[in-house]
Amino acid sequence: MASSLSTKPFLGALSSDEPSRFGSLRHSDLRSAVLRISTSRQSRPRTLGVGCVVDGCPPRIPLSEADLQVDLDRRRPGQSRITTPRKETDTCHIYSGVAEGFTTGSPIMIKVPNTDQRGKDYSEMSMAYRPSHADATYDFKYGTRSVEGGGRSSARETIGRVAAGAVAKKILKAYAGTEILAYVSQAHKIVLPEGLVDHETLTLDQVESNIVRCPDPEYAEKMIAAIDAVRVRGDSVGGVVTCIVRNVPRGLGSPVFDKLEAELAKAALSLPATKGFEFGSGFAGTFLTGSEHNDEFFMDEHGRVRTRTNRSGGIQGGISNGETIHMRIAFKPTSTIGRKQNTVTRDKKETELIARGRHDPCVVPRAVPMVEASVALVLIDQLLAQYAQCQLFPINPEFQEPLQMPTLEQSGISL
Numbered sequence: 525m526a527s528s529l530s531t532k533p534f535l536g537a538l539s540s541d542e543p544s545r546f547g548s549l550r551h552s553d554l555r556s557a558v559l560r561i562s563t564s565r566q567s568r569p570r571t572l573g574v575g576c577v578v579d580g581c582p583p584r585i586p587l588s589e590a591d592l593q594v595d596l597d598r599r600r601p602g603q604s605r606i607t608t609p610r611k612e613t614d615t616c617h618i619y620s621g622v623a624e625g626f627t628t629g630s631p632i633m634i635k636v637p638n639t640d641q642r643g644k645d646y647s648e649m650s651m652a653y654r655p656s657h658a659d660a661t662y663d664f665k666y667g668t669r670s671v672e673g674g675g676r677s678s679a680r681e682t683i684g685r686v687a688a689g690a691v692a693k694k695i696l697k698a699y700a701g702t703e704i705l706a707y708v709s710q711a712h713k714i715v716l717p718e719g720l721v722d723h724e725t726l727t728l729d730q731v732e733s734n735i736v737r738c739p740d741p742e743y744a745e746k747m748i749a750a751i752d753a754v755r756v757r758g759d760s761v762g763g764v765v766t767c768i769v770r771n772v773p774r775g776l777g778s779p780v781f782d783k784l785e786a787e788l789a790k791a792a793l794s795l796p797a798t799k800g801f802e803f804g805s806g807f808a809g810t811f812l813t814g815s816e817h818n819d820e821f822f823m824d825e826h827g828r829v830r831t832r833t834n835r836s837g838g839i840q841g842g843i844s845n846g847e848t849i850h851m852r853i854a855f856k857p858t859s860t861i862g863r864k865q866n867t868v869t870r871d872k873k874e875t876e877l878i879a880r881g882r883h884d885p886c887v888v889p890r891a892v893p894m895v896e897a898s899v900a901l902v903l904i905d906q907l908l909a910q911y912a913q914c915q916l917f918p919i920n921p922e923f924q925e926p927l928q929m930p931t932l933e934q935s936g937i938s939l
Contacts, residue, residue: 577631577634581695584627585626592690593615595689598892615637616634619633621633636687652875653869653870654879657677686897700907701771703771704900710764716766726739755885760857760886764855769849770848772848775843775924788801792851795853799854819847828846828925834850837849858886
């Protein structure tokens with residue numbers, strides 16, 4: 525990878541006759557160090573790709589690259605006409621932490637190479653800021669930025685989240701039967717009516733039955749048409765992803781600062797292009813009275829305390845109550861569009877910009893597995909924490925439920 529460092533003095537650098545604030549290190553030493561780093565980096569072969577390291581994974585969990593590839597394929601670009609046309613297979617490789625098909629307990633290193641990167645598409649954007657993109661704020665913060673592909677502001681970084689999330693989803697499913705499903709509930713002005721999707725019977729096949737990932741066929745066609753309409757004009761639209769979690773163990777989350785909904789919100793809002801987060805009744809709950817909003821308790825046929833309604837969204841007091849968790853995440857229209865916009869160059873001159881490159885006309889179809897992964901990573905951390913704090917010693921059976929550990933045969937774990 526070519527170095528962005530140069531032998532020119534950086535802004536604010538010490539003059540040759542100014543006393544150094546860094547002890548005996550002189551300005552000439554700084555320049556020399558820059559030269560050595562630049563030469564070293566340029567001499568290395570170019571290795572383009574993204575990935576992650578998953579630490580803290582329990583040992584003896586069956587895991588293969590195929591387990592991760594399913595969700596990576598759902599996230600990858602070029603999968604339909606309403607996503608970016610960039611062609612990447614996003615084939616993952618596990619380099620550590622797995623031996624003979626089982627996790628070892630050591631960090632799991634996962635890499636995905638880039639095969640269709642076109643740095644030249646970003647030549648104009650290296651000089652002018654894309655409106656509503658992170659280009660300007662990265663310069664404001666760091667004084668420099670990665671231009672090709674957007675660097676850390678690129679959605680390519682979500683590959684690591686999705687790969688790690690696939691590991692988390694597998695453990696949650698094996699340990700507690702927990703299922704995490706997300707789907708597109710809004711694209712631009714096409715809104716899926718509340719209650720049209722049955723969250724108790726929703727399946728992954730229903731979500732994956734069309735390119736927009738809306739489980740209702742009629743509304744899926746309307747959403748696809750809405751995205752197509754702006755795509756051909758070089759514009760973009762936003763939307764909403766709804767996520768549900770079934771079979772959630774009770775007791776996940778902590779009071780006050782680490783409430784479960786707060787952790788989920790942080791994970792979701794750290795995804796690229798997110799602009800809003802709701803769980804349970806969300807903002808609509810503000811129109812109800814307490815008597816209308818409260819979820820009344822009852823005893824089910826198995827002698828468990830349940831709620832008749834679920835406006836709380838499966839979380840009360842920051843702790844999961846065992847009901848289905850449901851949340852909604854809003855995504856803005858893609859910033860990089862092929863239409864002329866007014867902007868400013870890096871040298872502070874007003875100009876016009878038509879962004880080139882390959883970008884999603886709407887991010888929500890590919891955001892579905894990203895949301896699922898983010899939720900899974902939060903829940904697996906909370907499950908491990910709950911076991912360590914509240915299940916290590918005998919529980920109070922009058923109020924607490926044991927975290928049901930599967931048998932070795934059920935989980936597929938090896939001795």
